[in-house]
Amino acid sequence: MSKNLKVVTVTLNPALDLTGSLEALQTGSVNLIETGSLHPAGKGINVAKVLAELGAKVTVTGFLGTNNQASFVELFESLKINDQFIRVQGDTRINVKIVEKSGQVSDLNFPGVIVGESELAEFERTLFKLSKTHDVFVIAGSLPQGVTPEHCAGWIETLNKAGKKVFFDSSNKALAAGVNAHPYLVKPNDEELSALLNLPLKNTDEIKNAAQQLQQQGCHNVVISMGENGVLWLNQAGWLKSTPPKMEVVSTVGAGDTLVAGLCWSELNQWDKSQSLSFATALSALAVSQVGVGVEDIDQVEALQKNIKITQE
Ligand SMILES: Nc1ncnc2c1ncn2[C@@H]1O[C@H](COP(=O)(O)OP(=O)(O)O)[C@@H](O)[C@H]1O
Numbered sequence: 436m437s438k439n440l441k442v443v444t445v446t447l448n449p450a451l452d453l454t455g456s457l458e459a460l461q462t463g464s465v466n467l468i469e470t471g472s473l474h475p476a477g478k479g480i481n482v483a484k485v486l487a488e489l490g491a492k493v494t495v496t497g498f499l500g501t502n503n504q505a506s507f508v509e510l511f512e513s514l515k516i517n518d519q520f521i522r523v524q525g526d527t528r529i530n531v532k533i534v535e536k537s538g539q540v541s542d543l544n545f546p547g548v549i550v551g552e553s554e555l556a557e558f559e560r561t562l563f564k565l566s567k568t569h570d571v572f573v574i575a576g577s578l579p580q581g582v583t584p585e586h587c588a589g590w591i592e593t594l595n596k597a598g599k600k601v602f603f604d605s606s607n608k609a610l611a612a613g614v615n616a617h618p619y620l621v622k623p624n625d626e627e628l629s630a631l632l633n634l635p636l637k638n639t640d641e642i643k644n645a646a647q648q649l650q651q652q653g654c655h656n657v658v659i660s661m662g663e664n665g666v667l668w669l670n671q672a673g674w675l676k677s678t679p680p681k682m683e684v685v686s687t688v689g690a691g692d693t694l695v696a697g698l699c700w701s702e703l704n705q706w707d708k709s710q711s712l713s714f715a716t717a718l719s720a721l722a723v724s725q726v727g728v729g730v731e732d733i734d735q736v737e738a739l740q741k742n743i744k745i746t747q748e
């Protein structure tokens with residue numbers, strides 16, 4: 436049964452997300468936070484949490500600081516996630532997310548741990564061991580010091596050669612290098628796509644042209660997330676676009692990771708493209724109504740899925 440396919444998510448640079456909500460941020464002034472929370476996060480970990488809550492068997496790896504790992508370990512234990520993180524001396528970074536009443540989020544993302552050569556070698560041994568027993572790999576997020584875009588591209592190539600499906604979600608130089616390694620699926624948001632190609636993307640046609648360039652570079656599935664405007668998905672079967680209904684926004688942090696998790700879960704279930712896109716869009720749209728990621732109520736996802744507009748572009 437396809438649901439028994441095993442997934443590895445790779446978070447090279449995890450984070451504790453410190454989220455604070457307030458009416459409106461006044462930069463350069465003292466701001467009083469109304470509600471706050473600190474929770475384990477980072478792109479691959481967010482994807483793993485959502486996948487595990489949907490019912491997938493998930494293994495996580497990457498680099499985790501030893502000083503403040505308790506809440507990560509607790510999360511993995513509570514969701515029966517197989518923890519294969521390489522431990523690195525020091526603190527995992529804390530990323531600060533300031534959420535304003537309007538829904539606007541300001542992200543302060545810190546640099547993270549420093550990865551040494553021996554830890555890098557240990558990670559590579561772990562990844563290749565996992566590739567013997569796992570089917571789908573999600574590589575997500577920025578790179579810590581000590582990990583280069585070329586390392587990242589090399590891992591994608593090796594996993595491809597081993598017949599694994601690689602979902603890739605990163606930014607900047609890592610995204611550029613990763614795209615050239617032909618991942619099975621790549622998911623930039625429209626801003627990341629614009630930065631990658633150094634093109635202003637002002638409308639859907641411009642975004643579509645840009646996505647086509649990634650397909651020509653060898654990415655099988657190019658998924659562009661566009662916030663409240665939904666998702667564009669290009670593969671050999673052509674284009675599909677999804678549009679979510681208007682949502683009450685609490686925090687958009689983690690919406691992209693939730694979309695990736697939804698697409699990955701669809702792959703494990705071998706759903707068709709339209710069902711996959713409506714499910715993943717509904718899952719990600721619901722994620723904006725909460726702080727952090729997680730599937731609180733699958734019935735709500737299925738109900739919202741009926742209100743996702745899917746069009747062939
Ligand atoms: N305000 C919103 N209303 C409804 N859905 C949203 C909203 N913001 C994000 N989403 C959903 O989450 C997906 C990912 O969000 P996006 O902001 O594009 O990604 P990222 O978090 O990677 O920047 C969107 O494609 C959409 O399906």
Ligand SMILES: O=P(O)(O)OC[C@H]1O[C@](O)(COP(=O)(O)O)[C@@H](O)[C@@H]1O
Binds near residue numbers: 478
């Ligand atoms: O790995 P990066 O690119 O530095 O981003 C890390 C941040 O992105 C998040 O994973 C959220 O990502 P999305 O909003 O794109 O889903 C946060 O939990 C984390 O603080």
